[in-house]
Amino acid sequence: MSFLDDVKKFGKNLTDKGKDIVEITKLNSQISSEKENIKGIYLKIGEQVYQEFKNGTESPYAELCGQIAEIEAKIQELSDKVLELKNALKCPSCGAEVTKENAFCPKCGTKLGE
Numbered sequence: 814m815s816f817l818d819d820v821k822k823f824g825k826n827l828t829d830k831g832k833d834i835v836e837i838t839k840l841n842s843q844i845s846s847e848k849e850n851i852k853g854i855y856l857k858i859g860e861q862v863y864q865e866f867k868n869g870t871e872s873p874y875a876e877l878c879g880q881i882a883e884i885e886a887k888i889q890e891l892s893d894k895v896l897e898l899k900n901a902l903k904c905p906s907c908g909a910e911v912t913k914e915n916a917f918c919p920k921c922g923t924k925l926g927e
């Protein structure tokens with residue numbers, strides 16, 4: 814094999830390597846996006862399990878669901894603090910944020926106040 818052939822072969826290998834790198838990057842990004850799809854399904858499974866737990870269905874994941882319930886309660890508490898600081902409250906009917914001065918909910922018309 815001549816020197817020139819060697820150079821050509823070397824060049825071809827470089828081009829192939831470049832193509833490979835592009836292909837690898839493409840495949841890896843496909844793998845990542847498929848993994849994201851799985852995560853989305855995991856999330857749906859989790860939400861379904863938690864919903865069933867909240868509906869009173871016996872669940873083997875009761876302990877974890879209980880943790881979510883605790884966190885939800887904490888979020889509720891924090892949200893209430895935010896509302897209080899904003900001098901606002903939530904419509905008991907539709908959940909819209911309304912000011913304490915409103916006698917009726919501007920969204921659904923529910924009578925507000927104690």
Ligand SMILES: [Zn+2]
Pocket residue numbers: 904905906907908909918919920921922923
């Ligand atoms: Zn409302």
